[in-house]
Amino acid sequence: MHWTQDIGAAETRIRGYVQRTPVLDTTAFGLEHPIALKLEHMQHTGSFKARGAFNTLLGGSVPDAGIVAASGGNHGAAVAFAAQKLGFRARVYVPEMAGPSKIALIRDSGADLEVVPGAYANALEKAKAYEAETGAMQVHAYDAPATVIGQGTCFAEWDAQGLEADTILIAVGGGGLIAGAMAWYGGSKKIIAVEPQTSRALNAAIDAGGPVDVDVSGVAANALGARRIGSICYDLASSGAVNLSSLTVSDAAIVEAQRRLWQDRRILVEPAGATALAALTSGAYVPEPGEHVAVLLCGGNVAPNPVDGADG
Secondary structure (H helix, E strand, O other), rough: OOOOHHHHHHHHOOOOOOOOEEEEEEEEOOOOOOEEEEEEEOHHHHHHHHHHHHHHHOOOOOOEEEEEEEEOHHHHHHHHHHHHHOOOEEEEEEEEHHHHHHHHHHHOOOOOEEEOOOOOHHHHHHHHHHHHHHEEEEEOOOOOOOHHHHHHHHHHHHHHHHOOOEEEEEOOOOOHHHHHHHHHHHHEEEEEEEEEEEOOOHHHHHOOOOOOOOOOOOOHOOOOOOOOOHHHHHHHHHOOOOOOEEEOOHHHHHHHHHHHHOOOOOOOHHHHHHHHHHHHOOOOOOOOOOOOOOEEEEEOOOOOOOOOOOOO
């Protein structure tokens, strides 16, 4: 595939439908050197997922049966939002672990929602069955070219905003976002894949020499809880054409990074959104002297919703 050309075309295609999210250079969090942040948690529906959803729907032919998606929460909300804006029917399956905040977000976007017992993999089984039964268009959360290309627009946009970084830290679930980064940058930047120790699909695949099923749990499981890494992500990671390193962080480190984002910069993110930063604040990744580092904050759908029950 011509990844960079396709991502450039997608950036133009979806520009009128997604937010151009802010960037911030900061010396906070007790770190010795400044870091660049991309505030993608401020995207429509609270995560980068709107990019892949809009690119898929704008670039494909949607049948009369509409669209179907399985999601841990953020992807479902993005698909529901995009479908509503473009006038398509949408059915979304999410696992119970998605939590009330993300489930409510999907419902509010007008999708036909079914909550499924179990994890993301169980919701995906339901979505595939619905696709086979109705002919609806499947919008995969991470392992489809249109999704990966859409997520890659985040990095094209960041570059256009003046990103000067040697290294980018990115949280990984199923691999759609980091696949977009690898597709856009190739080997021109060091990319650090950061996963929870309890949800390490990419890290395990690299260790095993191919995608394998992993157990999924922990504070970020409703966003980073893919049981198996996507084949597109793994193929890019193992191609030899990218500069990728993989590491894991503890739940305690994720929660601490989430706390530091709020305490030091009043940035409110969900655990998944703090996972990449946790690699720095915990010392799991230590930059070299003079290394310019960037961190993508990928999701802001905190549970419970912080405005529920607020007084003013």
